[in-house]
Amino acid sequence: MPSHPLARCLAFGALCVVAAAPARAQDASPKLDLHGYGSWSYGRTSDDNVYLGGANRGDYRLANFALNTTLTAGRHLRADAQAECNTGDDAELVEIDFAFAEYKFSDQLRLRAGQVKQPFGIYTEVYDVGTLRPFLSLPQGVYGPVGFAGEAYRGLGLTGRGSVGRGWTVDYDAYVGGQKLMKYHAPEAYYRGESLASASDETESETTRDMVGARAVLTTPVDGLSVGASAYTGTVADSVGHRRTVGGAQIEYLHDRWTLRSELAHQVQVHDELATGGYIEAAYAFTTHWQGALLYDRLRNTFAGVNAARAPSLERHDEGVAGINYWLSPTKVVKLDVHRVSGNRLSTPDPERLAEVIESGQLRTHTTLVRFGAQFSF
């Protein structure tokens, strides 16, 4: 296996294509569809804070590539799988995003089993697909590493679509199982006086068990307008077993040149933390190729039993983003984003230096980030 991260990603992609090719060429049942997406970006921040892969010296290493396969076996049975490799910030990761089987009883009722994309909010199911959003990254107040939703649940789920009146339809999901999610742990670790000696201490992997969740999205008779709500609850798999409950609301309007989205999410982790995040995102296509976009994003996170007065900015995140995109086609885009962040919940110096920077009074609470990149799908 090649040693360089990008070479490994390319080798991984080539292996997947080769593995898929014979089945695709047969053009007979069962049918295999192959799709994928990828992105690369460069980011530079205005100070020592690191945010969204951007650093003061500039960082060009953030890249990802994923392959998605769908195997359709007859009218009722389907299997979906997606593998993704990510590189950036001295780390590389190849992971299975989802792998599940689906049995379709009817359009109104489908049963899913396996590792399934978690249906929460607008973007969770397409978390890394850059051509489905106006900015290089998703709004961090809801989709950042703060733990509102994992990328997938492992268990059983029901999904379907039904008409609920003239011009109204509802898409629903209900599921049981467990999930694993990653949180940016540095602020809480600082408050609790925990070690931040290595890069692996930055993030915390958290498992939720005995989870029950649901999402309903209502498509209205107004062309392009939909509203929805999501929620799940479960037990955190730690020594105490605190309950974790997350809820969210969403509204989306997609019409001709306009794309408008807004979401609000709230998380309660008993005796541990509270979080509330939300955003408003608007994009307008000036021509077939040029698109402009604006975003306001906000997150408040409080940790139980800590003295946050030592560095209150570690519990908040406010962000404004302006972006301009050039779409070569609906599946290929070049993006330029300028972010202005206030707060340090998600934008901090290297975690191993965090305590030293705070205690010397040099923590910058405002960060400007410029990002440039390209994204594609097929």
Added chain:
Amino acid sequence: MLPIRTAAKRGAIRVLCAALATCLVLGARAAHAQPGEYKVVVNADNPMTSVSRDVVAAMFLKRQTRWPGGAEVTPVDLGSASPVRAAFSRTVLGKQMAQVSAYWQQQIFSGRGTPPPEKAGDAAVLSYVAASPGAIGYVSAGASAPGTKVVAIRP
């Protein structure tokens, strides 16, 4: 607002200039397809003579997967660069091609569905529809459609 470091400013300006230059070069290559006219065809054995626009749209977006008689709907598209497809998407689906593409990306990458097969031209669409009992497709208005049946689209 805290001052931004000079190096970061210079870096940001370089990135901006590079992005704008790239976009200008790419923009010079832009081209716009002109919409064409189309007619909707189904298999010759299909009893339907007309279908409402909403139902045709639901079939092509795979939101309706059965004909009224219970047969499975198998839609077929022209390629994404076809002006006939652009006209069909705009007037029947009510979406620009970019929106149709985004819809299918959403379906694919969330593991919810895959788009209809795409055929290279009218002849390939007609051949597919003639051979598949539940098929529905569209071709240029001027194309002859042997082995298939043209259905009217109701508003």
